[in-house]
Amino acid sequence: MGVPNAAIELDAIDQRMLEALARNARISLKELAEVAGLSSPSAAERLRRLEERGVIAAFTLDIAPEAIGYFLQAIVRIRPLPGQLHVVQRLIQETPEFIECDKVTGEDCFIGRLVVRSMGDLDGILDKITERAETNTSMIKATPVKRRLPPLSR
Amino acid sequence: MGVPNAAIELDAIDQRMLEALARNARISLKELAEVAGLSSPSAAERLRRLEERGVIAAFTLDIAPEAIGYFLQAIVRIRPLPGQLHVVQRLIQETPEFIECDKVTGEDCFIGRLVVRSMGDLDGILDKITERAETNTSMIKATPVKRRLPPLSR
DNA sequence: GTTGAAAGACTTTAATT
DNA sequence: AATTAAAGTCTTTCAAC
Numbered sequence: 001m002g003v004p005n006a007a008i009e010l011d012a013i014d015q016r017m018l019e020a021l022a023r024n025a026r027i028s029l030k031e032l033a034e035v036a037g038l039s040s041p042s043a044a045e046r047l048r049r050l051e052e053r054g055v056i057a058a059f060t061l062d063i064a065p066e067a068i069g070y071f072l073q074a075i076v077r078i079r080p081l082p083g084q085l086h087v088v089q090r091l092i093q094e095t096p097e098f099i100e101c102d103k104v105t106g107e108d109c110f111i112g113r114l115v116v117r118s119m120g121d122l123d124g125i126l127d128k129i130t131e132r133a134e135t136n137t138s139m140i141k142a143t144p145v146k147r148r149l150p151p152l153s154r
Numbered sequence: 155m156g157v158p159n160a161a162i163e164l165d166a167i168d169q170r171m172l173e174a175l176a177r178n179a180r181i182s183l184k185e186l187a188e189v190a191g192l193s194s195p196s197a198a199e200r201l202r203r204l205e206e207r208g209v210i211a212a213f214t215l216d217i218a219p220e221a222i223g224y225f226l227q228a229i230v231r232i233r234p235l236p237g238q239l240h241v242v243q244r245l246i247q248e249t250p251e252f253i254e255c256d257k258v259t260g261e262d263c264f265i266g267r268l269v270v271r272s273m274g275d276l277d278g279i280l281d282k283i284t285e286r287a288e289t290n291t292s293m294i295k296a297t298p299v300k301r302r303l304p305p306l307s308r
Numbered sequence: 309g310t311t312g313a314a315a316g317a318c319t320t321t322a323a324t325t
Numbered sequence: 326a327a328t329t330a331a332a333g334t335c336t337t338t339c340a341a342c
Contacts, residue, residue, distance in 0.1 A: 023212075058177075060215070062212040098299050100300070140257070141257050144246060149217060192328095
């Protein structure tokens with residue numbers, strides 16, 4: 001079921017390939033092979049195995065939210081009222097401005113990230129949630145660490 | 155200075171292309187053209203312009219942290235002690251287990267996400283931060299919303 | 309698990325609408 | 326902005342180590 005219950009070891013070549021793909025997932029196999037110090041067929045085979053072993057979850061796209069009008073981002077902590085957990089979870093999932101949400105231990109139950117075009121839009125979204133949960137909202141002012149890979153070796 | 159201060163409009167073709175790339179950033183131009191209902195050269199030109207206009211920030215890689223031994227993820231809220239803001243920010247940036255960190259309004263100053271192999275590792279990382287900040291840690295139990303694109307049309 | 313060589317597939321250019 | 330056709334480049338297969 002999914003990922004085996006033991007850490008996969010990545011050698012130096014795997015690490016270089018993953019770092020190159022994290023910088024640009026659309027780089028050609030030829031470039032990837034150069035980075036890795038391998039021939040193209042070997043690089044293709046390595047890549048196939050990294051996917052097969054479940055190390056690579058996805059090749060994906062980062063868009064710039066502000067380029068398409070989402071000038072504000074917020075992190076919202078959400079503590080559903082008794083009996084409202086599932087309804088709140090569904091509400092979050094069905095609100096497309098939530099671009100990420102985790103279920104966590106502790107006082108808060110959910111911690112979500114959302115993008116909005118205006119404070120008015122944020123207010124509208126939070127009003128709906130506040131009917132069924134306590135919320136605590138922090139506006140994002142800066143991002144000192146942009147999404148990055150975890151350490152690939154111990 | 156990066157992105158223009160006005161929202162770029164995305165037509166239906168741009169939207170289909172971005173959705174396809176979010177599902178698989180390594181899809182070929184040929185497939186992308188099929189999704190978009192265009193010829194390959196047109197799809198290539200559209201893609202070039204989406205990058206040029208700053209809508210596409212990056213093509214990137216999602217790895218599965220648990221596949222390489224990071225079985226635990228946490229969200230940590232961090233409130234530096236007076237005078238310690240910059241030191242704390244640097245500490246976070248230099249701790250590679252922090253795979254993401256935002257600077258926010260409100261009581262907390264930073265909200266970070268980190269991956270660890272064990273509770274012992276988490277304890278070691280938090281001990282260092284706790285010398286200079288109050289922290290509040292929530293372990294991630296589930297992820298009801300995996301990173302996804304914001305709405306691409308209004 | 310890797311390589312080099314060849315066949316096949318994709319991408320890019322350029323002329324055109 | 327889009328298309329087709331052709332040239333160029335990359336990817337994949339396969340025999341060999």
